[in-house]
Amino acid sequence: MLAPLFTGLFGAPVLLDAMDGAGVPPQADARVTLKRRTLGSTAFAGAAAGAIVGYLPGVSAAIASVLALPAVPGDDDARGFLVATSGANTANTVFALFALVALGTPRTGVMVALDGLDGSPSLPLSLSVVAVAATAGFALVLLVGDRYLRAVGRTDYRLLSVSVLGLLVVVSWLFAGAVGVAVFAVSTLVGLVPPRLGTRRVHLMGVLVGPLALGL
Incomplete structure (x- = not known):
């Protein structure tokens, strides 16, 4: 049930709202505009929050990003949030691995x-894989990131969104049948609520955190 539930809460609402948009906006200069001190403090706050939630059940890197928001300066909130999110995601991956091993x-x-998988994971090998994957991702962003965005920007965004929505319905059916499709539809409606109330979608993680906290 998690597949239709989470794709409905976090995936489908974004696609529905994006249908009225203009797609990927033109990108500005690729140079980092944040001050070095701001960049460092924001990245550290995101990484620290990601490390903390890496040990907590049911708490995602998205929640870690929200915890790091007080460290994001108001004049660079969008760029700062991206930095904090990147730090939180990376740290969450590493420390969730530590939690699994420990x-x-x-x-x-x-x-x-x-x-x-068969056998317990090797921590040195797993950390090496994380480091290689992070390095490859960093390099790919620099090498093909701009070309990828230009290619996506030329696509029919409405058609792309409808196609992905159709795929999510099929996935919900494959995982949980007709009940899964119904859960996907209801959770999509719930996922549309936060932006209209001016709140963050991360609060929808209560659907998982609540039952875990209650031991259900």
């Missing part, structure tokens, strides 16, 4: 898949 309990979906 506690034997997976904290993220990736760790659940890793825990299902």
Whole structure:
């Protein structure tokens, strides 16, 4: 049920709202405009929050990004949020791996898949894979990032959104049948509420945090 639930809460509403938009906006100069001190403090805040939630069940890197928001300066909130989110995601991946090895309990979906493999994961090997993947991602952003955005910007964004929505319905059906499609539809309606109330979608994680906190 998690697939239709989370794609409905966090995926479909974004696609529906994006249909009325103009797609990917033109990108500005690729140079970093944040001050070095601001960049460092924001990245550190995101990484620290990601490290903390890496050990907590049901708490995602998105929540870590919200925890890091007080460190984001008001005059650079959009860029600062991206930096904080990047730090939180990276740290969450690493420390969720530490939690799996130390506690034997997976904290993220990736760790659940890793825990299902035969044999216990090797920490040095796993950290090496994380480092290689992070380096490859960094290099790919620099090499093909701008060309990728230009290619996506030329596509029919409405058609792309409708196609992805159709794919999400199929995935919900494959995972949970007709009930999954119904859950996907209801959770999509719920996911449309936060932007209209001026709140963040991260609060929808209560659908998982609440039952975990209550031991359900």
